[in-house]
Amino acid sequence: xxxxxxxxxxxxxxxxxxxxxxxxxxxxxxxxxxxxxxxxxxxxxxxxxxxxxxxxxxxxxxxxxxxxxxxxxxxxxxxxxxxxxxxxxxxxxxxxxxxxxxxxxxxxxxxxxxxxxxxxxxxxxxxxxxxxxxxxxxxxxxxxxxxxxxxxxxxxxxxxxxxxxxxxxxxxxxxxxxxxxxxxxxxxxxxxxxxxxxx
Amino acid sequence: xxxxxxxxxxxxxxxxxxxxxxxxxxxxxxxxxxxxxxxxxxxxxxxxxxxxxxxxxxxxxxxxxxxxxxxxxxxxxxxxxxxxxxxxxxxxxxxxxxxxxxxxxxxxxxxxxxxxxxxxxxxxxxxxxxxxxxxxxxxxxxxxxxxxxxxxxxxxxxxxxxxxxxxxxxxxxxxxxxxxxxxxxxxxxxxxxxxxxxx
DNA sequence: CGACTTTTTGACCGCATGCACAAAAGGCCG
DNA sequence: CGGCCTTTTGTGCATGCGGTCAAAAAGTCG
Numbered sequence: 135x136x137x138x139x140x141x142x143x144x145x146x147x148x149x150x151x152x153x154x155x156x157x158x159x160x161x162x163x164x165x166x167x168x169x170x171x172x173x174x175x176x177x178x179x180x181x182x183x184x185x186x187x188x189x190x191x192x193x194x195x196x197x198x199x200x201x202x203x204x205x206x207x208x209x210x211x212x213x214x215x216x217x218x219x220x221x222x223x224x225x226x227x228x229x230x231x232x233x234x235x236x237x238x239x240x241x242x243x244x245x246x247x248x249x250x251x252x253x254x255x256x257x258x259x260x261x262x263x264x265x266x267x268x269x270x271x272x273x274x275x276x277x278x279x280x281x282x283x284x285x286x287x288x289x290x291x292x293x294x295x296x297x298x299x300x301x302x303x304x305x306x307x308x309x310x311x312x313x314x315x316x317x318x319x320x321x322x323x324x325x326x327x328x329x330x331x332x333x
Numbered sequence: 334x335x336x337x338x339x340x341x342x343x344x345x346x347x348x349x350x351x352x353x354x355x356x357x358x359x360x361x362x363x364x365x366x367x368x369x370x371x372x373x374x375x376x377x378x379x380x381x382x383x384x385x386x387x388x389x390x391x392x393x394x395x396x397x398x399x400x401x402x403x404x405x406x407x408x409x410x411x412x413x414x415x416x417x418x419x420x421x422x423x424x425x426x427x428x429x430x431x432x433x434x435x436x437x438x439x440x441x442x443x444x445x446x447x448x449x450x451x452x453x454x455x456x457x458x459x460x461x462x463x464x465x466x467x468x469x470x471x472x473x474x475x476x477x478x479x480x481x482x483x484x485x486x487x488x489x490x491x492x493x494x495x496x497x498x499x500x501x502x503x504x505x506x507x508x509x510x511x512x513x514x515x516x517x518x519x520x521x522x523x524x525x526x527x528x529x530x531x532x
Numbered sequence: 533c534g535a536c537t538t539t540t541t542g543a544c545c546g547c548a549t550g551c552a553c554a555a556a557a558g559g560c561c562g
Numbered sequence: 563c564g565g566c567c568t569t570t571t572g573t574g575c576a577t578g579c580g581g582t583c584a585a586a587a588a589g590t591c592g
Contacts, residue, residue: 250449291525298522306505323497330529338538
């Protein structure tokens with residue numbers, strides 16, 4: 135099908151990545167189509183043709199964000215001791231401004247941002263977010279189960295409960311960090327949690 | 334000053350409370366001035382006259398939300414054992430839909446919602462949110478300090494670090510709950526944290 | 533009663549938004 | 563080379579938004 139036509143002149147993946155940065159730093163509502171058009175250096179019509187409407191575009195960016203995050207999470211947890219890796223997962227958002235970009239400084243977890251802004255009134259967004267949450271818990275719980283077996287992590291709670299707690303903490307940390315955060319205090323809190331998980 | 338004029342026909346405090354529910358459930362961007370006009374049953378001009386523009390109105394609602402929350406928090410922590418009170422503070426957002434209202438179901442912590450939606454680009458909002466965070470930590474740390482002295486709470490971490498961790502958890506829990514939450518799992522996670530704080 | 537102040541009312545405005553469309557252009561395949 | 567399919571380009575449009583304003587109304591006080 136599709137005898138092929140005029141080839142796309144821009145790189146769709148790259149455009150999505152740039153849009154991701156914009157949406158990440160400003161949020162859905164505060165990013166106008168005009169902003170996107172200027173940041174991606176393409177015409178209004180091309181954007182709609184390639185990605186559908188603004189909402190679909192945003193959701194695609196959120197999906198890409200999660201895919202990337204999930205890949206990193208799996209990699210970080212699959213080998214070696216689990217607690218240091220988890221400490222890193224939590225410490226990351228505590229150290230602000232590392233993903234600085236020219237279009238502004240993305241802050242917080244984009245899944246969390248999407249949760250706050252779109253989830254209440256958008257079923258599709260809710261599904262994406264809920265799936266991300268479930269996957270996070272699943273991945274982390276798998277790591278914790280192994281760590282419990284290795285005697286690295288306390289068995290006072292189930293791996294699922296511990297993973298759920300870690301999800302809350304990551305999301306809360308990312309969110310709170312948007313309002314400014316004393317890095318040292320945040321890291322102290324992270325350490326308190328990691329220590330509490332230790333066997 | 335002010336020889337008095339035509340008296341206001343609506344209850345300003347009550348209007349602010351209703352607006353709080355609307356803003357809480359829909360967020361800032363998704364609540365139009367028209368929505369407010371209809372929900373509060375007053376005319377556009379009256380609204381602007383009484384509260385200034387939409388943003389000021391929203392910030393006033395956020396301030397009211399925090400005042401109410403802070404009062405409850407202080408009350409809950411000032412007497413009796415601290416851990417059960419903290420457990421309740423965390424369990425509250427885990428049990429969804431308790432603040433149901435006719436205008437929709439407010440979800441999550443409004444401070445958290447404001448953080449995600451406005452803080453990146455609004456200095457005044459950032460200040461309100463940051464102050465709320467600081468107050469939360471201060472209040473909770475005070476309770477924890479007493480509880481550590483009483484031997485109720487572990488001294489493995491400073492009360493400040495523990496309070497900071499609790500802030501992250503509450504915020505994360507409130508946020509995640511917007512996407513739907515299995516109450517039992519959430520409570521298990523809360524219990525895991527509370528147990529970890531126990532001496 | 534009448535001057536004065538404030539609120540109410542409802543129409544109104546400019547603007548930015550998301551989106552549609554028609555014409556032109558570009559590359560593939562027969 | 564010529565038909566075909568798709569993307570590009572840029573204009574155009576309706577809608578809904580936040581916000582303003584002037585006149586009418588409702589109290590207060592001298």
